[in-house]
Amino acid sequence: MSKIRIGIIGSGGTGTRHAERFSEMETVEVVAIASRNTETGNTLAEKHGAEFIPDWYTLVQRDNLDGVVICTHNDTHAEIALAALRCDKHVFMEYPLARSIDAGEAVVEATQRNQRVLRINHSETVSNSHRAIKQKAEELGDLLLTTFLRLTPGRGVRPEILFNLPISGPPAHFFVYHIYPIVDIFGGVRSVEGSAVYEGLTDQGNYNRFVNTVNVEFRNGGVGSWVWAGGVEIHESEQHARYVLTGGTISDSGGRWRCSTGAGVEEIPPVEAPHISLQERWIQEIQTQETSAADRDAATALEAIRVSLSAEQSMQEK
Numbered sequence: 001m002s003k004i005r006i007g008i009i010g011s012g013g014t015g016t017r018h019a020e021r022f023s024e025m026e027t028v029e030v031v032a033i034a035s036r037n038t039e040t041g042n043t044l045a046e047k048h049g050a051e052f053i054p055d056w057y058t059l060v061q062r063d064n065l066d067g068v069v070i071c072t073h074n075d076t077h078a079e080i081a082l083a084a085l086r087c088d089k090h091v092f093m094e095y096p097l098a099r100s101i102d103a104g105e106a107v108v109e110a111t112q113r114n115q116r117v118l119r120i121n122h123s124e125t126v127s128n129s130h131r132a133i134k135q136k137a138e139e140l141g142d143l144l145l146t147t148f149l150r151l152t153p154g155r156g157v158r159p160e161i162l163f164n165l166p167i168s169g170p171p172a173h174f175f176v177y178h179i180y181p182i183v184d185i186f187g188g189v190r191s192v193e194g195s196a197v198y199e200g201l202t203d204q205g206n207y208n209r210f211v212n213t214v215n216v217e218f219r220n221g222g223v224g225s226w227v228w229a230g231g232v233e234i235h236e237s238e239q240h241a242r243y244v245l246t247g248g249t250i251s252d253s254g255g256r257w258r259c260s261t262g263a264g265v266e267e268i269p270p271v272e273a274p275h276i277s278l279q280e281r282w283i284q285e286i287q288t289q290e291t292s293a294a295d296r297d298a299a300t301a302l303e304a305i306r307v308s309l310s311a312e313q314s315m316q317e318k
């Protein structure tokens with residue numbers, strides 16, 4: 001079988017990690033790298049024996065590519081994905097799917113119309129741990145309440161990009177990878193309410209510290225509540241999740257998942273199965289043209305940004 005030829009757009013942290021991952025696969029050839037950053041772009045292209053192309057639109061138009069991997073900032077994901085799909089390329093993109101619900105819907109529609117494979121890098125849900133939690137949640141009956149709390153001390157490697165509302169969106173949006181797994185288990189939502197506090201907010205949308213909250217009612221019943229606070233005075237990140245169901249409560253403390261019922265507490269070990277990364281799935285799906293799992297996961301990604309972007313709208317209206 002001939003190799004799948006890919007181009008990568010963006011030469012920062014995730015662009016570098018994806019270039020390494022894909023270069024290691026025997027079924028893939030990294031043909032080109034595009035980035036507005038000519039210094040890191042050239043260095044990355046040279047390292048992987050790929051051509052450097054300064055402009056991403058030139059890359060997506062290339063006939064010698066089967067797929068495009070999008071690793072730019074949040075404000076450009078959907079625009080690049082749509083252009084690549086219109087040029088008949090398969091797309092692997094970083095989350096979030098889009099900065100607007102209309103743009104996210106347009107990407108999903110273009111994928112189906114052109115019969116391409118779209119994968120959004122929500123890798124947490126293909127983990128064997130997530131599969132075990134999902135199975136346990138199904139056994140435990142109906143959802144009553146889910147709560148999620150994350151506190152982070154730092155502002156990321158590039159705070160001017162991450163802590164910037166027009167480029168990255170509010171934290172509720174760039175932390176969508178904490179919404180996606182919950183929507184994957186419990187389904188979509190029927191109402192969303194968000195609130196936000198930003199310390200040191202400038203006219204350009206940069207800030208120093210934040211608190212975002214998102215409260216939802218799930219369509220299948222039960223309520224959810226996410227709280228993120230970042231740039232706060234804490235020694236190291238903390239994260240806690242709870243899924244309270246009619247038959248028991250699933251909780252995460254320090255990455256160890258447990259189920260608690262009136263009868264006692266038990267660990268939830270990961271399911272025993274070979275782990276296939278999302279990158280490997282994308283390549284296999286391009287080769288086999290079997291898109292049903294990718295289509296289902298794209299629909300979940302769209303539902304996840306409906307939550308984060310509706311929360312953003314609610315924050316703005318307040």
Ligand SMILES: NC(=O)c1ccc[n+]([C@@H]2O[C@H](COP(=O)([O-])OP(=O)(O)OC[C@H]3O[C@@H](n4cnc5c(N)ncnc54)[C@H](OP(=O)(O)O)[C@@H]3O)[C@@H](O)[C@H]2O)c1
Pocket residue numbers: 009010011012013014015034035036037040056071072073074076094095096121158161174
């Ligand atoms: N899956 C994960 O685990 C994970 C982890 C972290 C981040 N992410 C996501 O990955 C994306 C990239 O994050 P990152 O940490 O890799 O950011 P980064 O280190 O700043 O890299 C972004 C790269 O894209 C380039 N770029 C930005 N806009 C561009 C444009 N319009 N045309 C061409 N190149 C452009 C940047 O150039 P400059 O150097 O000139 O800015 C840079 O090379 C974000 O959406 C983020 O949410 C995912």
